[in-house]
Amino acid sequence: MTAVFVTGESLKGQSVKWIDTRSSLQDPNKGRGDYEAEHICGAIYWDLEKDLSDMSKPSGRHPLPDQLNLTELFRRSGLALDDHIIIYDDGGSPFAARAWWILQYAGFTNASICLDGFNKLKEDGFPVDLVVPEPDRTDVEPTWQEHLYASKDFVKKTVDGSTGYTLLDARSAERYRGEMEPIDPVAGHIPGALNFDWEKLKQNGIFNMQADVKDQLNVVAEAGQPVIAYCGSGVTAAPLFAMLKHNGYANARLYVGSYSDWITTEVVDKEVK
Numbered sequence: 001m002t003a004v005f006v007t008g009e010s011l012k013g014q015s016v017k018w019i020d021t022r023s024s025l026q027d028p029n030k031g032r033g034d035y036e037a038e039h040i041c042g043a044i045y046w047d048l049e050k051d052l053s054d055m056s057k058p059s060g061r062h063p064l065p066d067q068l069n070l071t072e073l074f075r076r077s078g079l080a081l082d083d084h085i086i087i088y089d090d091g092g093s094p095f096a097a098r099a100w101w102i103l104q105y106a107g108f109t110n111a112s113i114c115l116d117g118f119n120k121l122k123e124d125g126f127p128v129d130l131v132v133p134e135p136d137r138t139d140v141e142p143t144w145q146e147h148l149y150a151s152k153d154f155v156k157k158t159v160d161g162s163t164g165y166t167l168l169d170a171r172s173a174e175r176y177r178g179e180m181e182p183i184d185p186v187a188g189h190i191p192g193a194l195n196f197d198w199e200k201l202k203q204n205g206i207f208n209m210q211a212d213v214k215d216q217l218n219v220v221a222e223a224g225q226p227v228i229a230y231c232g233s234g235v236t237a238a239p240l241f242a243m244l245k246h247n248g249y250a251n252a253r254l255y256v257g258s259y260s261d262w263i264t265t266e267v268v269d270k271e272v273k
Helices: 030-037 067-076 095-105 118-123 152-159 211-220 237-246 258-262
Strands: 017-020 085-088 111-114 166-169 227-230 252-254
Touching: 085 095, 095 111, 095 237, 152 166, 152 227, 152 258, 211 237, 227 237, 227 258, 237 252
Parallel strands: 017 085, 085 111, 166 227, 227 252
Antiparallel strands: none
């Protein structure tokens, strides 16, 4: 099984295809600017809003692009399903995990998230440049893994108790409880959801691979129990999904529309579950 997370050290001497996903939820242009300033040699850039989301859709703040557009992204990026793909961001960010989940959903079999951010990779001797690569186009055909995706209808059925899944809210406890809501027009959480703040996945600015995170996850979702991860817009839930997979949760889905999609038509809860 391909590791969900890898270190830069483990990649030395290996031939991989790099994807740079650096971004900022506060400044959507920052990531591309950072990439154009310098990036790991050979890395292509995937933009959160232009490549990993379809901002024209009404289904949440970072809607998933349709399968046709994702297929075009993979093809122009020069990817094949079995390529050894390494995705990085600034380290401890949710953006590489977002791209990784999309690759998992599309059936790519050998993609991993780099625990080390760009600066650490550079410090460790990975060569950088300003050259924007032009990959040879492929005719890759994704094999969509629909069992990794939770639609709004599936979440509705989960709330009704008919799927056997547990909803896991990756936002802060304050937002989950509805005590504060700085972004969305309605505070609260999806009825029945449990809370696990994705920031708890990190230690010293990077994702923590130690057992205590697994123990924390098991407090809210027993290992092996089917779970659906969501957040505000489907971005910060991606590292929670990745960590669930890393810790042996074989049956996990991501609600990409997340809370910002849910509140467009559905009721919310402000009681702590």
